[in-house]
Amino acid sequence: MTTFPQTPSFTGFNTPSRVEADVNDLNVEGAVPREIDGAFYRVQPEHQFPPKLGDDIAFNGDGLISMFRIKDGKIAFKQRWAKTDKWKLENEAGKALFGAYRNPLTDDPSVKGQIRGTANTNAYIHGGRLYxxxxxxxxxxxxxxxxxxxxxxxxxxxxxxETFTAHPKTDPATGNMCGFGYASKGVLTNDMTYYEVSPAGDLLFDIWFETPYYCMMHDFAITEDYAVFSVAPITSSWERLEKGLPHFGFDTKQPTYMAVVPRKAGTTAEDIRWFKGENCFTAHVINAYQEGSKVFLDLPVAENNFFPFFPDIDGAPFNPDQAKTYITRWSVDMSQNSEDYQTQRLSDMIFEFPKVDDRFTGQKYRYSWGVVIDPEKPVELKGGSAGGFVMNTLGMYDHETGKEQKYWVGPVSSIQEPCFIPRSKDAVEGDGWIVMVCNRLEDHSSDLLLFDALNIENGPIASANIPVRLRFGLHGNWASAADLTVLEQAA
Amino acid sequence: MTTFPQTPSFTGFNTPSRVEADVNDLNVEGAVPREIDGAFYRVQPEHQFPPKLGDDIAFNGDGLISMFRIKDGKIAFKQRWAKTDKWKLENEAGKALFGAYRNPLTDDPSVKGQIRGTANTNAYIHGGRLYxxxxxxxxxxxxxxxxxxxxxxxxxxxxxxETFTAHPKTDPATGNMCGFGYASKGVLTNDMTYYEVSPAGDLLFDIWFETPYYCMMHDFAITEDYAVFSVAPITSSWERLEKGLPHFGFDTKQPTYMAVVPRKAGTTAEDIRWFKGENCFTAHVINAYQEGSKVFLDLPVAENNFFPFFPDIDGAPFNPDQAKTYITRWSVDMSQNSEDYQTQRLSDMIFEFPKVDDRFTGQKYRYSWGVVIDPEKPVELKGGSAGGFVMNTLGMYDHETGKEQKYWVGPVSSIQEPCFIPRSKDAVEGDGWIVMVCNRLEDHSSDLLLFDALNIENGPIASANIPVRLRFGLHGNWASAADLTVLEQAA
Incomplete structure (x- = not known):
């Protein structure tokens, strides 16, 4: 029998959903612009079965992919499991066989050596394929x-x-999908790889190198010439896995690095520059770009650990105040010999899940959108805690003027990563819409919200009710019908 | 664009759902008996598109069929549209084309002559087919x-x-599906038909006759020798349809009838006996049986109209107190010449959506289960009214002892028609389980509840959380895997 544990990860608005679903035509309040023609893909971690070890973290759920097909002012919804090797093995067994997040020592012996991936972090479109x-x-x-x-x-x-990042970037200049791997030679190895994949799906070249220490390399950025990495000490070790500790722990004793990797075939580890900085927390990036010999990397940065479930390795208690992430600019000058990067906080919004107008990936850009935690806005949940924090506000930052916009979704709602939809292929930066999932935590229902991208503070121009309760989601992406001709062919 | 009206029929817990869904394995609290192997089918009316005329009643929604496959202590959920001709035409058009319930005068001219059915009333299994x-x-x-x-x-x-009832009965002695039609020669005609269909799907014979007046012939019963009908004046006329009034209205001036139709080929209208009674309301039947020359018909009966949306034809206001339905026995003696049926109230429970152990259809039987409205139990809904009433209690009536059992599902929940699952093919009457959908009205979520059928007052032995919010549902049926070998073949 299938009974989930009565723990915060699986009760209240974290109650398992696990549903594959189709709705031809969502019920919409407001008006969906008829110019929009494409699909928004997003993923939520969702355990197919009760966790093998009695409880678990959301990050270890199986990937459940949602697609919102927007066309002619209507929105169709489709949701399906990402059927990983793990999903299939467990589905066949009728129960969980894999144990803790990134800890193969906790698995059932029958699945030793199988790929442990859950495909739960991003739904990415490139070259007509969904990854x-x-x-x-x-x-x-x-x-x-x-x-x-x-x-x-x-x-x-x-x-x-062995691995491919959940945060590839498509270079608008070449159309190549730029990606990387870490732990590339196996669990806990320091080996990293950089890859570029053509729109036709050809892997064009790879670059192999090592990180200064093993850590979560969750995201990266590209510029015209470089792949740019932030290295922060969300670390691990076999000792941790053997003890059954969470895979990652935060090490406040280590420095951080900004790595700049030339994006071309033949690059070797010797060609890479590692710029050092103070200990801090980073995970996602916003964007990067070059100006002359300078390289700028914009990213949310916190003073200390952001993940309560990946605790301090030396036992320091989680500090919510130090976990607040702010839009920050790291910069280096490739013409200089400095071994350090420079850092500058750009905004006082608590800002994560950043997104830009993807057509400006790797280029000088103006707008960032993201999820803001506004501590002045109340959270009113009858059923107890929201599992740490509720992401209740959509935010926008204008890098040209420094102006901010915010839109609060209310006291019992939580939003997910926004995504930008350009008005047209050639529209100016920011001219378009923001699409975003908003979970109504007490109703166990969800809405898809559409905003005028440059006027988010006016609130949604359309709200589509999703009759299936969505859960905490991670990342998503927009594909225009023109980018994804199969959408047109299937229409 | 698809925007439903902000009316009670389409807001709050009546918010459109319209989702096709699959869940491999519902999350269960309690224990699902491993002896259970089969599927519970039910249907909910659900408008595919916003109603053509601006608002509508639930009875005019399109059929959305749910299947709960129970096996090995697990429950899988599947939900799909019943794709009627109407559904397909409207799906193609992207909007409603058919107008009011049972009123073709309100349709778009493009669909004149098309079958208006919504397949929204019952999901019935016979001979391996789902109807x-x-x-x-x-x-x-x-x-x-x-x-x-x-x-x-x-x-x-x-x-x-032209029509086939939503309430066929399968004769456990012959395996035949017994059914009927009314308005058999077209909308508002008095013509009725009686049919029997063999397990192989052959229609074996038909009987044609007329009703004393046109009315809603919603349900019927069988005995070994007879088909038994209750005729109550839920009437209509072309004048009503031309005026745009609701199809049906209740006529307190007309008598009721109990019709007894010999179940055999060659029966003509002259062979049918019509026993008269006082004006009252009936719709569903519980069961019927013969003892010697006597015929008993058990059914919920109300003093006056039960449907607020099919109002009194003479303008009398709806009277909730007179709309209460009680288990009642109508009886006639076929050896006598009386033109009247006898009536006797058996219980003081307000009781509807009756079900029996189907293996005793048409035979002397002991147990009835149904939905009870317990006026002593509070309804506490934050969002206003529940659209008239909330069906908050599962009830059982023991015809041998007169004992009643009740189980209240709480102040913010509404239940749907229960269904009996026999423990085995040969188990004694009532030895098995009750399966039933329960909507959690404020959470916008639903549970499937399983009870020990003879101990419902102890509460559910298992509760499966359905991650899709189900809506007001109508009727359903159980099919054991043995009855439905395709289930086994697909496993």
């Missing part, structure tokens, strides 16, 4: 129309590393 | 495993009438 991504595993390929799973890809054998 | 049923139209055939729609059937041309 369901988890950074500890290869990319899982899915059909972008039916959401049926094809399986893991190693790009025709050309990807030699 | 989605609405009494104004032929039976819609669906696949009982995939829930894909095959389409309407006229039983190889043998069904000459």
């Amino acid at each position: 369901a991504l988890k950074e500890d595993s290869p990319a899982l390929v899915m059909d972008p129309v039916s959401l049926e799973t094809d399986g893991y890809t190693n790009f025709d054998g050309k990807m030699k590393g | 989605a049923l609405k009494e104004d139209s032929p039976a819609l055939v669906m696949d009982p495993v995939s829930l894909e729609t095959d389409g309407y059937t006229n039983f190889d041309g043998k069904m000459k009438g």
Whole structure:
């Protein structure tokens, strides 16, 4: 029998959902602009079965992919499991076989050596393919129309590393999907890889190098010439896994690094520059770009650990105040010999899940959107805590003027990563819409919200009620019908 | 764009859902008995599109069929549209084309002459086929495993009438599905038909006759030798339809009838006996049986109109107190010449949506289960009214001892028709379980509840959380895996 534990991870608004669903035509309040033609993909971690070890963290759930197809002023909803090797093995067994997050020592012996990926972190479109991504595993390929799973890809054998990031970036200049792997030679290894994949799906070249220490390399940025990494000490060790501790722990004793990797075939580890900085927390990036010899990397940065479930390795208690992430600019000058990066806080909004107008990835850009935690806005949940924090506000930052915009979704709602939809291929930066899932925590219902991207503070221009309760979600992406011709062919 | 009206029929816990869904394995509290192997089917009316006329009643929604497959202590959930001709035409158009309930005068001219059925009243299994049923139209055939729609059937041309009841009965002695039609020669006609269909799907014979007046012939009963009908004056006329009034209205000036129709080929209208009674309201039946020359028909009966949305034809206001339905026995003696039926109230529970152990259909039986409205139990809904009443209690009546059992599901929940699952093919009457959908009105979530059928007052032995919010539902049925070998073949 299938009974989930009565723990905060699986009760209240974290109650398991696990539903594959289709709604032809969501009920909409407001008006969906008829110019919008494409699909918004997002993923939520969702345990297929009760956790093997009695309880678990959301980050270890199986990937459940949602697609919102927007066309002719209507929105269709489709949701399907990302059927990873893990999902299939467990589905066959009728129960969980894999144990703790990133700890193969806790697995059932029957699945030793199997790919542990959950494909629960990002739903990414490139070259007409849908990739369901988890950074500890290869990319899982899915059909972008039916959401049926094809399986893991190693790009025709050309990807030699074991992992592919959940945060690839598509270079608008070349159309290449830029990605990387870490723990590329196996769990806890310091080995990293950088890859570029053409729109046709060819892996064009790889670069191998090592990190100064093993850590969560969750995201990165590109510029015209470089791949840019932030290295922060969310670390691990075999000792931790053997003790059954959470895979990651935060090490306040280590420095951080900004790594600048030339984006070209033939680059070796010697060509990479590692700029050092003070201990701090980073995970996601906003964007990066070059100006002359300078390289700028914008990212949310916190003074200390952001993840309560990946605790301080020396036992310091979690400090919510120090966990607040602010938009910060790291910069280096490649013409200089400095071994340090410079840092500057740009805004006082508590800001995470950043997104830009993707057409400006790797280029000088103006707007960032993200999830803001506004401590002045109340959270009123009858059923107790919201599991740490409620992301209750959509935020926008204008890098040109420094102006901020915010929109609060109310005391019993939580939003997820926003995504930008350009008005047209050639529209100016920011001219378009923001699409975003908003969970109504007490109703166990969810809405898809659409905003005028440059006027988010006016509130949504359209709200579509999703009759399936969505859960805490991670990342998503927009694909225009023109980018994804299969959408048109299926229409 | 698709925007539903902000009316009570489409807001609050009546918010449109319209979702096709699959959950492999529902999250269960308690224990699902491992002996249970089969599927529970039920249907809810659910408008595919906002109503053509601005607002509508639930009875005019499109059929959305749910299947709960129970096996090995697990419960899988699947929900699909019953794709009627109406559903397909409207889906193609992207909007409603058909107007008011049972009023073709309100339709778009483009659909004139099309079958108006919504298949929203019952999901019935017979001979390995799933029938989605609405009494104004032929039976819609669906696949009982995939829930894909095959389409309407006229039983190889043998069904000459235009309609097939939503409440067929399967005779446990012969295995035949006994059914009928009314308005058999078209909208508002007095013509009725009686049919029997063999387990192989052959329509064996038909009987044609007329009702004393046109009215809603919603349900009926069988005994070994007879089909038994209650005729109550839920009437209509072309004048009503031309005026745009609700199809049905209640006429307190007309008598009621109990009709006894011999169940055999060659029966003519002259062979039918019509026993008269006082004006009252009836719709569903519980069961009927013969003892010697006597025929007993048990059914919920109210003093006056039960449907507020089908108002008194003479303008009398709806009277909730007189709308209460009580288990009542009508009886006649076929050896006597009396023109009247006898009536006796058996219980003081307000009781509707009756069900019996189907193995005793048409036979002397002991137990009835149904939905009880317990006026002593509070309803506490923050969002205003529950649209008239909330069905908050599961009830059981023991016809042998007169004992009653009740189980209240709480102040913010509403239940739907219970269904009996026998422990085994040969178990004694009532030895088994009750399965029932329970909507949690404020959470916008639903549970499937399982009870020990003879101890419902102890509360559910298992509760499965359905992550999709179900809506007000109508009727459903159980099919054991043995009865439905396709279930086994698909496993």
